[in-house]
Amino acid sequence: MLVFFALVLVLLALAVWGWHYLIDSGQYDGFLRSLPDGRLFSIRSVFSAIPNILERLPMTLWLTFWGSIFGLALALLFAIVKINRVPVLYRLQAFFVSFLRGTPILVQLMLTYYGIPLLLRYLKMEYNLNWNINDVPPIIFAVVAFAFNEAAYTSETIRAAIQAVDSGEIEAAKSLGMTNVQIYRRVIIPNAAVIATPSLINTLIGLTKGTSLAFSAGIIEMFAQAKIIGGRDYRYFERYISVALIYWIISIIIENIGRYIEKSMEIKSPDNITLKEGELANDQD
Template identity: 45%
Template sequence: MQDIFKPSFILKSFPEILKYLPATLEIALVSIIIGLLLGFIIAIIRIKQVPILNKVLILYVSFMRGTPLLVQLYLSYYGIPLVVEYINYRFGTKYNINNIPAMVFVFLAFALNESAYTSETIRGAILSVDKKEIEAGQSIGMTSVTIMRRIILPQALLVAIPNLGNTLISLVKSTSLAFTVSVMDVMASAKVIAGRNMRFFEVYIAIAIIYWVICLIIEIVFRKVEKKLNIQEREIADDRG
């Protein structure tokens, strides 16, 4: 039985796998930051019903939410070099496709995917804000920017935080797909270790624990942020009362 399953190998795997944890966290953080920025812009455009752009973005969000992230990652990885190659052919440029790091394709695919999901979260959160409060802000001469900053965003953030936390957790787990385009992250490291030692079960237990701990930390952080925002919202409501 000892030869079939070695619990000690689980602990032995951690140090080597964790060497690549920064790459996994980098993918998650860069993607969520870009995704939030793009998602906010998309949400505002859709709320404002900007002609043409609104319809284009509805199609974009539908496509990104309706197709697997792995497929989007492959489209990014194989599609961008084709676009660069066409530009070279069409305009006589000499951009070197081989100089594009695989991480760029990962950032692009993950960020665009996140922007589609976060845009719907942000849009729903903004629309949940009581219109009477917005009208009250307008009646006392607040500008649109001030209303957004002082009335809409604080309340929308409170509504959006739980979903944004779930989105980030989902993103961290999805980073395990990055190894499919030759990015060395914790998942890629685990596969190498498992293949080298033929201890797949032990190594995958180790990688499962790592992802689990990361997601638990994110969950705890977002719960604390949500609790703090709730307290602040109650204090503001009491002041208004």
């Protein structure tokens, strides 16, 4: 997953560098002047807002990165607890997954945005802790909400992938004296990753688009930036087209990198070995 994000960030960094080059060289301004600027609908307004919206791209990627990393870790924990039916934890996991999959992500975002400060105030009053709750950035609340929502859906994908691993490989690892942790780390997780990668890529694309809801928690990401720009001249429709194009391009980049990684992780079948008639006769002798 870290390698995947590294490739995504490199490609996006190159794209942003090329974009800044077009702006600094004046070529983009010339392109904007060539576009029609209608009164009812302005194509020029669609593309003129893109540079300002891209200024918030790092925030969107930040939310996506940490939401997916923590979500993947929680999903793996949820999947292991469910497979092994760990006492007490199994019931808690079933409750959390059912709740998170049965409520909208926007509701979960609001619950974390208002609920976590209440919890922190309670701990401060109960244990006389010396901290300032107002110093906690709202980004933390958004990451928590995205991570738990991601874990609720991804845990089932990981569980199915783990259970699809050949039991013979697991038995072979046990016969070699590996512990359960070593079996998961060296046998189960690498094999399950190959199976789960396509679904995880789709989930990552969904999370990237879902970060647009972070504006509800007071976070200025790309969608919030488009909304702010639209409020200046009431060209909301054009600005929303601008941010839609950006999300679309990001999704295409993630999808193509995911396909590349999926092909690189594919377990290839051995080539058919053809024996010459002379070799076959010698083997029979």
